[in-house]
Amino acid sequence: MTELILQSVYSGLLQGGSYALIALGLALVFGAMKVINLAHGELVLLAAYIAYTVETKLGWNPAAAIPIAVLIVTATSALLYFVVSRIKTNREINSLTLTYGVGVILTNVVLMIWSADVRATSSSWMQEAFQVGDLYSMRSEVLFFFVSLVLIVALWWWLSRSWYGRAVRAVSSNRDAAKLMGINPGRTELVSFLVAGLLAAFAGVALFSYGTITPATGGVLTVKAFIITVLAGVGSIPGVLIGAVLLGIAESLTVTLASSALQELAGMGLFLLVLFVMPNGLFGATKRRG
Amino acid sequence: MKLNKTLIAVLLAVYIGVPFALGGNAYVMSLVIASLIIGGIALSWALLGNLGGMVSFGHAAFFGVGAYTSAVLSMQHGVPVFIGLLMGGVGAVVAALAMLPVLRLRGPYFALAILAYAHIFRIVATEWRSVTGGSGGIASIPRLPELFGFDFSGKTGNYLVILTIVLAFALVYDLIRRSPHGLALRAMHDSEDATRVVGVNNTLLKGLMLLVSAFMCGVVGAFNAHYINFLEPDYAFSGLWVTIPIVAAIFGGYRTITGPLVGAVVVYLVDQLFVKNIMPTGHQLVLGVVLVAMIIASPDGLFGLVRKFMRKKDATA
Numbered sequence: 001m002t003e004l005i006l007q008s009v010y011s012g013l014l015q016g017g018s019y020a021l022i023a024l025g026l027a028l029v030f031g032a033m034k035v036i037n038l039a040h041g042e043l044v045l046l047a048a049y050i051a052y053t054v055e056t057k058l059g060w061n062p063a064a065a066i067p068i069a070v071l072i073v074t075a076t077s078a079l080l081y082f083v084v085s086r087i088k089t090n091r092e093i094n095s096l097t098l099t100y101g102v103g104v105i106l107t108n109v110v111l112m113i114w115s116a117d118v119r120a121t122s123s124s125w126m127q128e129a130f131q132v133g134d135l136y137s138m139r140s141e142v143l144f145f146f147v148s149l150v151l152i153v154a155l156w157w158w159l160s161r162s163w164y165g166r167a168v169r170a171v172s173s174n175r176d177a178a179k180l181m182g183i184n185p186g187r188t189e190l191v192s193f194l195v196a197g198l199l200a201a202f203a204g205v206a207l208f209s210y211g212t213i214t215p216a217t218g219g220v221l222t223v224k225a226f227i228i229t230v231l232a233g234v235g236s237i238p239g240v241l242i243g244a245v246l247l248g249i250a251e252s253l254t255v256t257l258a259s260s261a262l263q264e265l266a267g268m269g270l271f272l273l274v275l276f277v278m279p280n281g282l283f284g285a286t287k288r289r290g
Numbered sequence: 291m292k293l294n295k296t297l298i299a300v301l302l303a304v305y306i307g308v309p310f311a312l313g314g315n316a317y318v319m320s321l322v323i324a325s326l327i328i329g330g331i332a333l334s335w336a337l338l339g340n341l342g343g344m345v346s347f348g349h350a351a352f353f354g355v356g357a358y359t360s361a362v363l364s365m366q367h368g369v370p371v372f373i374g375l376l377m378g379g380v381g382a383v384v385a386a387l388a389m390l391p392v393l394r395l396r397g398p399y400f401a402l403a404i405l406a407y408a409h410i411f412r413i414v415a416t417e418w419r420s421v422t423g424g425s426g427g428i429a430s431i432p433r434l435p436e437l438f439g440f441d442f443s444g445k446t447g448n449y450l451v452i453l454t455i456v457l458a459f460a461l462v463y464d465l466i467r468r469s470p471h472g473l474a475l476r477a478m479h480d481s482e483d484a485t486r487v488v489g490v491n492n493t494l495l496k497g498l499m500l501l502v503s504a505f506m507c508g509v510v511g512a513f514n515a516h517y518i519n520f521l522e523p524d525y526a527f528s529g530l531w532v533t534i535p536i537v538a539a540i541f542g543g544y545r546t547i548t549g550p551l552v553g554a555v556v557v558y559l560v561d562q563l564f565v566k567n568i569m570p571t572g573h574q575l576v577l578g579v580v581l582v583a584m585i586i587a588s589p590d591g592l593f594g595l596v597r598k599f600m601r602k603k604d605a606t607a
Contacts, residue, residue, distance in 0.1 A: 036402060038347070086586050094589050096345045096401050097540060101581030104533055108575035115571075219529070223409060226402040261417055268410045275391055275403075 004256055007135055012252035014141040016245030017148030021203040022221055023228035023240050024155060025196030030229075031172035032192035034092055035084055038099040041221030042106035043080075043197060047073045047204025048213045049110055052119050062121050062209050063143075069201040076106075077197025081190050103218065111215045120212045144206035151202060155195070156237050164191050220264070227271040246270065304453060309446045319445040321562060326452045327514050329554030330459060332535035334506035336544040337463050341475045342499035347532055348389075348404035349507050351411040352382040354526035356508025357515035358415060358422055361431045364516075366421075371435050375455075375512045382508025383501050385411060390497055412527035427522030431515050448517050455513060459506045460547050466502070467547075471495060530574070534558060537577045540584050543591020553591070 026040050047069040054065035080102055087094050121127065126140035159165040167188045170178040175185055207213060224247060231243035247267050254266035312318045331349060338344050359381030360374035369377060385407075392403040415422045422428065434442035434451060442451055466472050474490045482492055511531075515521050534557065535550070542553025557580070565573045584591070 036399075038402075038405075083582060083586065087589075089589060093339075093343075093345055094585050096347075097536065097589075098582055098585040100347060100536070101578045101585070104578035104581070105575055108572035108578065112569075112572040112575070219405075220409070223402065223406045226399075227406065230399075230403075259417075262413070264409060265413050268406060271403075271406060272391075275394065 003134060005253070008252040008256040009249050010132075010135045011137060011141070012249030013245050014137055014145045015248035015252065016241070017145040018203040018206040019224060019228060019248055020152060020241045020244035021148050021199040021206075023225040023232070023244055024152070024237065025199040025203075026222070026225040027229050027240060028168070028192050028199075029196045032168050033084070033095075033189045035095040035099070036226075037080070037196070038096060038222055039080060039103035039106055039218075040099075040196065040200065040225060041223075042103045042110075042218035043073050043077060043200040044204040044207065044221050045110060045213065045215070045218035046076065046106060047201040048208040048217070049114050049119070049204075051121075051205045051208040052114065052213070055121060055123060061123055061125055062205060063126075066202065066205050069205050070198055073201040073204070074194050074197035077193045077200070078190065081193035085186065085189065103222070107215050107218055110218075114215070116215055118212050118214050119208070121209050123209070126209045138210050140206070140209035144202075144209060147202060147206070151199060152237065152241060155199070158195075159237070164188070168192050224267060227267050230271055231274055301457075305450070309449060316445055319449060321559060323445070323449050323452055323517065324562075325555045325558040326449070326456055327510055327517075328534050328538055328558050329551040330452065330456045330510035330513075331507055331531060332538040332542075332550035332554045333456065333459055333463065333547070334503045334510070335532075335535050336539040336547075336550040337466075337506070338499055338503040339539070339544050341466065341472065342496050342503070343475075343479055344404075344496065344500070345401045346404050346503070347401055347536075348406075348408035349503075349535065350527045350529060350531040351385060351404075351408040352504045352507035353511035353514070353531045354415060354523070355385040355411055356382040356511030357521055357526045358428075359508070360512030361428050361515045361521055362421055364432055365428070371432055371516055372437065375509055375516070378512025378515075379505040379509040382504040382511070385508075386501050386504035389500065393493055393497055393500070408527065408532075412523050415523040415527065422523070425523055427520060427525070429520055431519045431521065433519060434516055452510075452513055452517075455509060456551065460551070462502070462506075463547055471498075475499065533574060533577055534561070537581050537584075540581060540589070541592055545590060549591050 022040065022044055025043075026037060029035055029037050029040070047065075050069040050072060051062040051065040054060050054068065055062045058064075080099070083102070084091075084095050084098060087098060121140070126138065126143075128139040130137050130139045130142050132142075157165075159169055167178065167183045168191060170181065170183055171185050171188045178188075179185055207217075228240060228243040228247055231246060232239035247270065250266040250270050251263045254262050308322065312322065331353060334352075335346060335349055338346055356378035360371075360378035363369040363377050364371050364374040389404060389407050392400055392407070416425050418424075434447060436442065441447055474485060475495055478485045478490070478492055478495070486492055511526070515526075535554065538553035538557045539550040540553070541557055542549030542551070544550060557577070561573065561577065565576045569575070
């Protein structure tokens, strides 16, 4: 029994890597533009289906799809930015409805191109077993967990050290003051959308490499990313990583100990618990959310 | 007086004119009933958005809970169908009570939290097999019965019932909007802090709007269950029950009462009669495009656009 639990904690940990990438993208755009992108999960889904096409049509390893996925998903994300930036009034509320509409469009585009069937990778290289001590996983899970860690460290470096990263943080903490310091808020917002798209592209390819995808996956991913940000609280990259790992572990433990049908409920349970007990999240500042 | 006369004329037309003119054509009647169902959800969604200032993507939860409550009560506990409809609304209110802690989250976070709740209710309906029949669903849910010597089980009977439900909701909506609470709710749009200073309990009012909206949506869901006589979790909690009403409400203008209803009829009929024929799979794509276009061009609805246009013409004249 202990082995089984250790094994599912390990699987959940690995799953947490790509969850963190998705949640960070959502949080980044929200920080810079105060826009919750309800189509964010669909961007991830798009990348996953691009990986599927690369694998089936070209016969390549799904990882080879990353450059194409990054290109297409960041382009879509940029397009989304231009649409969102055209909202004139009441942006906080109207952007929700708008990105929801974009999510519907993307889901149906995926449905029309790739049909409603469940897809998974058939690459044996990705599915090869990988053993650490007594713990097993697929090679793809370990690979993409480390890719996620590298990306998260890079994101942290970018936000704290680079000019544009600092600009994004400046705009999210005080838009007007940032403007006075010579930062173009529009361009900064575009950059945040591009980086979110980049993270989503990696997460999507990862998801396809070790899991299954259907057109309905996108909406579920957005909800999960949201749960992670509630767990983490605002403005903490390590917090998001820990929240993502917690969600991954909660899900895999539920699958092991109860039933795979209840997997999604595990995340919801965690979410409700945090909402009731610690409304500022596990790692959030004392400021109230919203 | 003039307003009352047009109102009476409209009521006569929809209650007597429509059944006599279209009652013989079952297909047309089913389209009309379906657009009224969408209109009912759109109205409840718009009430929450307009008065409560909250955008909900979780109304499918209320619709589904209402449907299941009424179906289970009427089939397993012998509750009369018409009372079942009301109980469907009560069931949705109970579901909404479970959502109240979410009101702690403001603005965009609320929208996501309610979306998360909708997922919970779908999973519960799928897994609670002893009551809901699991993913296999519930078949042969009783039709609307005979009442006062009139058989409501046919298309015309169903039409009269859903029409009455929707019109009653529109009346309630109007009464709330005109009441002092309606004034407080509208003031809340401009500044939550200012209304709080003058002694308005914002959270209580918003919570009440959530409950009212849930009740309306639950009753419509319950009606739909007895109308199509079949339920399964993926159908009852389908995202479509959110998407089409939102498009309808935004299209018609969610700040008005007639907007969502007119929007529902237009959007649903165009979707069913034209778009579905051109693109059998993924015809929701068009709904998404309409939504995006409306938010950018005129977030206050097509009527708002027309009004703006008229004003411009007046200004130039």
